[in-house]
Amino acid sequence: MKTTGDQQLVKRINRSVLLRLLRIQPGLSRAQLAQESGLTKSTVSLLVRELIDEAWITESDTVNAKGAGRPSTPLQIDGRTRALVGVEVAVDVLRVACVSLAGKILWSTEEPRQGMEPVEVCQQIACLVARAHELLLSWGLQLTGLGVGLPGAFDETTGKVHFASNLGWWNVDFLPLFTAALKQVKLPPMPVYVQNEADTAALSEYEFVEGTPSDSLIFVTCDVGVGAGIVLNDRLFTGQYGGAGEIGHGILQINGPLCSCGRRGCAETFFGARTLDKLTDPSSGGNYLGVVLANLWTTFDPSVLIVGGPSCAKYPGLITRAQETLKAYSAGARMPAPPVRPARYGLLASAVGAAALVLHRQLRPMQAPTGYATNPGAPVSEDTL
Structure with a gap:
């Protein structure tokens, strides 16, 4: 016998399934949602009514009239409320x-x-x-x-x-x-x-994307600190205590420059903002960024690598140099590297x-x-x- 808590969880799961389908495929009808989700038409109808009442989704002004059956009303995420x-x-x-x-x-x-x-x-x-x-x-x-x-x-x-x-x-x-x-x-x-x-x-690129998102992506942000957001198999990979992706404190040189974390030779000391501001050619820091991208590629094999942050806005050549470095490693290994592109939302x-x-x-x-x-x-x- 199911408890009330069990029933509420199942309901939340079913609601989330419908919302995620509509985020990927705007315009699905109730019947199409039932087919895509595997839920019964009556369950979908009830949940859709709740989601409309709570301003999560809305009905389109147009209708789909296909075949001799009853016309269907397209549904989409409600961005108005x-x-x-x-x-x-x-x-x-x-x-x-x-x-x-x-x-x-x-x-x-x-x-x-x-x-x-x-x-x-x-x-x-x-x-x-x-x-x-x-x-x-x-x-x-x-x-x-x-x-x-x-x-x-x-x-x-x-x-x-x-x-x-x-x-x-x-x-x-x-x-x-x-x-x-x-x-x-x-x-x-x-x-x-x-x-x-x-x-x-990383979630700005994963959740707010048209169509089906990549099953894996890595976002590298370059500021005073350097970090990576990793999405694998539809969820964030954060590690046991939230420390996954702290690539700025990965060691690039044994006994290298002293880092803010107390260790020596961290990636941050080679292309963190404080270091870039002191370089005659700040874009040269992109060589080290490219090395880090290559390491992320061989470790996680993502669909795409995205680079952003204030340092990239201040020094546009940083990404270009990183792309060139990654391309050289790719050519040496005779394997195609994932694409590298700048952040869609910029500094935001x-x-x-x-x-x-x-x-x-x-x-x-x-x-x-x-x-x-x-x-x-x-x-x-x-x-x-």
Whole structure:
């Protein structure tokens, strides 16, 4: 006999299946959703009605009239009522983006980080989110959830930042501080998700893509720190404690330059922003970036490599040099390397991806840990997926 909890989980899974199908194939009818999902027509009809009532999806004004049967109504994700907010905590600045469910940027802002201490950073983020929330309300939009990208290893199971060396943070209980700051600015309870900023950047390319996304991609972000967001088999690969993708602290030279993490010879010391700014030819750092891309290629065999971040915006030749280096390794191995391209959202990649993190977690109820509400101890709203 199934319990109520079991039934609610099955319902959430079925709802997420329909939403994911419509994100990949906008315009499917109820009958087509039933065929694609394997659910019964009655179940699909009931769930579609709920999703329409909750402004997750909408019916198209046009109808499909094929054959002698009853005309069908195309369905699509509703981008008119719900919105997401994403925040990137960079080393020197904070970036915030309001994003539609389809990945359209509705509003964004950037401001210098005003303090170094975790409490100060949390309070500044909370004020920015409150500002974004007020704008969304004025536009008649409902804030569905909040995502945050941090430059360090974040452990979802504990809500702790294990290390963010460029912020000077080690073993910071980030989630309690952040939820307390959100409560102080009187934001309503909502799901809150946190992840490494390179991971969120990867989701900007994975969740907000037309058609079926690649089954694997890697996003390399180049700033003061260097990191990689890795998507494999439809989920983020974050490692045991959230440290996967910390490629900036992979060793490129034994006993090389001293890194902010305390080790020597890390990749960050060869093409991190502080190093690039000192070079006569900053694009030469792309040679080392190309080596890292080659290592990521041979380790994960991704469909595509994406490179972004402030260093790429400041020094466009960085990506070009990295592509040339990767091409040389590819030729030597006589194997085709994956394509390398710049980030679609530019400097907002991590912030937009933090918004995408909300969808990524909510549309995968069997994979995702429970989201955090803005009020510590409060449950995540049941109308989320």
